[in-house]
Amino acid sequence: MSTDTTASQAPREPKCVFCGRCLEVCPLFAATGKEELSPRAKFALNTALDDPDHDIAAKAALRLTGKCLSCGKCEKACPNKLCAPRLVTEMRAANPNIRSVLWGLWVGQAKVLWPMMATLSRFAPHFRYGRLESMLSGLKALDAGKAAEPWVKAVSFEACGRGRKAVVFPGCVASHVRPQWNETAGKMLRGMGFDLLPNPGFTCCACTLGHAGLKEPQRQMQLKNVQAWRDAGRPEIVVFCATCRCGLKGYADAELGWELGERERWVHALTPLSSLAGKAVYEVRDNAPDKVHYHAPCHGAGAGQDQKFLSGLLGKRLSTRGKKNLCCGFGGSLKLSAPELSDQVAKRCLEFYAPEQGELMLSGCAGCVIQLRAGAPAGIGVGHWLEIIS
Amino acid sequence: MSTLPHSLLRSLQAVFPGDALILGQEETLTFGKDASRKFAQPLAVVRPENTEQCSELLRLAQEWRVPIYARGRATNVVGGCVPTTPGIVVSTARMAKILDIDGDDFVAVCQPGVVTGELQEAAKAKGLLYAPDPASAQFSSIAGNIAMNAGGLRAVKYGCTRDWVLGVEAVMPGGTVLRLGSRCHKDVAGLDLARLFVGSEGTLGLITEATLKLLPLPESQATLLAVFPNDDQALAAMRDVFRAGILPTAMEFMSGDVLWALGRLGSVPWPEGSKAALLISIDGSREALKHDLERVRRAVEPNAPSLLEQASTPEEEDALWSHRRQVNQAVFVYGPDKSSDDIAVPRGRVGETVKRISEIARNLNVKIITYGHLGDGNIHVNYVFDASDQDESRRIKDAKAQVLELTLSLGGTITGEHGVGLSKMGWIARKVGPDALAAMHAVKAALDPLGIMNPGKGY
Ligand SMILES: Cc1cc2nc3c(=O)[nH]c(=O)nc-3n(C[C@H](O)[C@H](O)[C@H](O)COP(=O)(O)OP(=O)(O)OC[C@H]3O[C@@H](n4cnc5c(N)ncnc54)[C@H](O)[C@@H]3O)c2cc1C
Numbered sequence: 141m142s143t144d145t146t147a148s149q150a151p152r153e154p155k156c157v158f159c160g161r162c163l164e165v166c167p168l169f170a171a172t173g174k175e176e177l178s179p180r181a182k183f184a185l186n187t188a189l190d191d192p193d194h195d196i197a198a199k200a201a202l203r204l205t206g207k208c209l210s211c212g213k214c215e216k217a218c219p220n221k222l223c224a225p226r227l228v229t230e231m232r233a234a235n236p237n238i239r240s241v242l243w244g245l246w247v248g249q250a251k252v253l254w255p256m257m258a259t260l261s262r263f264a265p266h267f268r269y270g271r272l273e274s275m276l277s278g279l280k281a282l283d284a285g286k287a288a289e290p291w292v293k294a295v296s297f298e299a300c301g302r303g304r305k306a307v308v309f310p311g312c313v314a315s316h317v318r319p320q321w322n323e324t325a326g327k328m329l330r331g332m333g334f335d336l337l338p339n340p341g342f343t344c345c346a347c348t349l350g351h352a353g354l355k356e357p358q359r360q361m362q363l364k365n366v367q368a369w370r371d372a373g374r375p376e377i378v379v380f381c382a383t384c385r386c387g388l389k390g391y392a393d394a395e396l397g398w399e400l401g402e403r404e405r406w407v408h409a410l411t412p413l414s415s416l417a418g419k420a421v422y423e424v425r426d427n428a429p430d431k432v433h434y435h436a437p438c439h440g441a442g443a444g445q446d447q448k449f450l451s452g453l454l455g456k457r458l459s460t461r462g463k464k465n466l467c468c469g470f471g472g473s474l475k476l477s478a479p480e481l482s483d484q485v486a487k488r489c490l491e492f493y494a495p496e497q498g499e500l501m502l503s504g505c506a507g508c509v510i511q512l513r514a515g516a517p518a519g520i521g522v523g524h525w526l527e528i529i530s
Numbered sequence: 531m532s533t534l535p536h537s538l539l540r541s542l543q544a545v546f547p548g549d550a551l552i553l554g555q556e557e558t559l560t561f562g563k564d565a566s567r568k569f570a571q572p573l574a575v576v577r578p579e580n581t582e583q584c585s586e587l588l589r590l591a592q593e594w595r596v597p598i599y600a601r602g603r604a605t606n607v608v609g610g611c612v613p614t615t616p617g618i619v620v621s622t623a624r625m626a627k628i629l630d631i632d633g634d635d636f637v638a639v640c641q642p643g644v645v646t647g648e649l650q651e652a653a654k655a656k657g658l659l660y661a662p663d664p665a666s667a668q669f670s671s672i673a674g675n676i677a678m679n680a681g682g683l684r685a686v687k688y689g690c691t692r693d694w695v696l697g698v699e700a701v702m703p704g705g706t707v708l709r710l711g712s713r714c715h716k717d718v719a720g721l722d723l724a725r726l727f728v729g730s731e732g733t734l735g736l737i738t739e740a741t742l743k744l745l746p747l748p749e750s751q752a753t754l755l756a757v758f759p760n761d762d763q764a765l766a767a768m769r770d771v772f773r774a775g776i777l778p779t780a781m782e783f784m785s786g787d788v789l790w791a792l793g794r795l796g797s798v799p800w801p802e803g804s805k806a807a808l809l810i811s812i813d814g815s816r817e818a819l820k821h822d823l824e825r826v827r828r829a830v831e832p833n834a835p836s837l838l839e840q841a842s843t844p845e846e847e848d849a850l851w852s853h854r855r856q857v858n859q860a861v862f863v864y865g866p867d868k869s870s871d872d873i874a875v876p877r878g879r880v881g882e883t884v885k886r887i888s889e890i891a892r893n894l895n896v897k898i899i900t901y902g903h904l905g906d907g908n909i910h911v912n913y914v915f916d917a918s919d920q921d922e923s924r925r926i927k928d929a930k931a932q933v934l935e936l937t938l939s940l941g942g943t944i945t946g947e948h949g950v951g952l953s954k955m956g957w958i959a960r961k962v963g964p965d966a967l968a969a970m971h972a973v974k975a976a977l978d979p980l981g982i983m984n985p986g987k988g989y
Pocket residue numbers: 158159160564565599600601602603604605606607610611622642663664665666669670671672673674675676677678679680681682683731732733735736737738947948984
């Protein structure tokens with residue numbers, strides 16, 4: 141027994157007051173009913189680690205708290221703005237473990253591993269790759285043969301890009317598995333009159349490395365991306381993956397040797413493709429599905445540009461039904477550390493949308509697309525919204 | 531730390547396969563704590579999905595005399611689900627389905643772990659209202675609300691959870707399943723055991739299903755914010771609203787201290803130096819609402835409010851109520867630590883109570899802040915202090931005792947909605963008296979003879 145009855149803590153030194161608000165928004169708790177995975181359980185474990193009255197095993201506590209999708213929903217719901225992913229990152233950074241190393245390898249070596257895993261998945265379906273197996277199913281789902289057929293044609297563009305220099309930030313998936321996304325984005329920008337520069341050597345946005353607690357590799361990648369942008373003359377950076385956009389925006393909070401005013405310029409340069417895509421005229425073809433479900437990603441959906449663009453384009457055909465604790469289950473390093481939990485979250489997500497045969501699910505995040513496409517039943521298309529545009 | 535006997539463990543594993551039973555200290559840690567932030571380590575946690583599993587659990591628990599602690603969302607603030615005597619925690623997280631919402635019977639049937647806000651939403655989608663509205667509705671469970679008899683903002687008009695429970699399915703120590711009450715809105719056959727479970731704080735049996743009463747959803751609602759240069763005017767305005775024959779859904783009071791603190795947190799519509807505010811909500815049909823709003827204004831205006839603001843759209847209402855929602859955070863401008871009580875007094879004595887609490891604060895030189903559901907006599911008393919200052923902490927302790935003494939002397943109660951749990955155990959005998967307490971113990975002994983249900987809590 142400890143602590144006084146109804147005492148609670150001042151916000152000056154924010155601590156978890158165990159109010160329970162975060163349980164309501166945590167997709168992991170919603171999908172599993174496991175309170176030990178909830179945000180407040182993570183804070184309770186962390187507090188217990190520092191308390192001599194508890195003989196909690198650090199390794200077991202880390203393993204448990206590490207099970208997190210890094211969706212950030214708990215932070216938004218918490219009256220004290222406590223952020224479970226940040227706690228996990230800090231705990232991981234202090235205790236590097238094998239999962240983080242694996243994950244770091246995967247993203248850090250994306251060039252090698254992504255295509256390799258896609259290939260393995262395609263050619264050796266019985267290949268056992270331990271915990272990477274469920275990841276492989278995701279990549280297999282992204283295989284070219286399964287791409288959504290385009291059914292929207294851009295017929296004319298507003299020349300809003302005239303006199304503007306831009307680069308596309310492709311992210312891991314488009315760089316290595318779905319180059320078509322990159323090509324479509326490029327065509328649209330050229331159509332709008334942008335002076336489109338070649339990829340200046342961008343690497344992964346690295347936010348996943350951060351979630352895994354791999355601060356130094358994350359910083360190295362961030363520095364590389366910022367340098368590439370500088371070398372290209374600080375053009376606008378057009379991003380079509382919501383999570384990448386969110387990760388890139390976060391650079392402004394990191395110490396990356398910014399020059400005076402450069403942070404602001406970086407943030408200003410980041411442009412969601414969907415905010416430009418609305419400036420074109422489109423024709424919807426006859427092979428359009430009757431209903432399209434929009435899945436809002438946990439990250440980067442902030443101002444809702446993707447949804448706004450799609451609503452304008454698809455009108456009543458688009459269903460934007462959502463729920464506060466919905467997540468595709470791809471985020472964080474859960475896919476590596478506990479693929480079965482990640483699958484449970486995905487299952488719940490798909491059950492919520494309950495798409496019927498012939499219907500389509502669209503998202504603006506590469507991770508969501510991988511995850512939902514892997515879990516969707518046969519006959520249900522899942523894609524990035526770029527895939528429907530020709 | 532003690533552990534469960536091996537053969538009980540084997541039996542539990544058979545009833546709760548896979549991750550439905552957890553034993554590891556790290557995994558079960560969070561289940562030892564609730565919003566009181568008291569803690570005790572559970573021996574095990576089970577996650578039943580149906581009544582049969584609960585029945586088997588309580589058969590085993592009775593046989594082995596192992597304490598059982600029901601746990602919803604653990605948002606109670608009185609230590610109600612802390613496993614103080616080592617035992618098994620029962621999480622209702624996997625019994626969280628709404629089984630029925632019936633617009634003909636005006637009835638909802640729920641599993642215990644359903645979050646109240648979800649039920650409210652689901653009922654609303656069918657044009658129905660589940661009326662109880664604790665501030666924790668979005669993140670507390672139905673069975674938790676029943677077991678604590680949760681009140682809320684709308685209690686002035688709609689009462690507390692008790693008034694909406696028609697039936698309860700409960701599993702008793704030994705495993706018997708009782709089906710109490712019915713879907714009938716009127717049912718007086720036998721003792722009202724269903725409502726005995728309301729406010730029982732998990733001390734009698736496990737609630738595994740609840741049948742709840744619904745209402746047609748009111749067509750519209752509106753809120754008035756009235757701010758006054760002194761307390762007396764606010765209290766007079768409250769009295770005049772009731773005298774005008776209007777029963778608001780909510781009638782919330784914020785003292786001058788609260789208004790000042792909110793002003794430090796962000797922009798507020800009232801002038802600096804305001805001494806009291808009332809938030810008055812009413813609901814009804816569109817035509818009736820217009821008429822009633824006018825009557826509320828006419829009742830309030832003679833009391834000379836310095837500000838009278840009206841909200842008629844959901845967005846405007848949200849903006850007005852957002853001030854009230856921030857009170858919890860705002861009061862920390864007065865000190866780094868906070869302790870609170872949720873006393874209730876007969877409605878007519880609210881004014882006197884608030885005044886005399888201010889006197890206690892002055893005499894002991896401590897900060898006591900009052901606000902809350904004045905319309906139903908339920909006052910939140912917050913003591914804000916610095917726990918590292920021993921002298922101040924001692925004075926706060928004295929102040930708490932004096933406030934509770936005062937409350938009882940005015941015919942009030944030590945808790946209006948948060949319950950007794952562990953926190954108020956020291957006061958329950960004073961509140962109910964020795965004979966009533968003995969009667970409560972007799973009821974407990976009849977239904978839970980070995981005392982395995984949430985031992986040491988409530989009464
Ligand atoms: C921010 C905040 C605001 C709050 N606002 C209000 C308010 O406005 N009004 C109010 O009344 N309360 C309020 N509370 C207190 C709390 O939310 C209520 O007491 C609520 O009813 C508890 O529900 P729960 O699901 O969290 O139950 P828990 O805390 O899990 O359990 C409460 C009690 O119920 C028992 N119990 C739970 N499930 C069962 C079951 N299936 N069978 C038998 N017993 C069971 C437990 O053993 C325990 O004794 C608030 C709390 C917080 C943190």
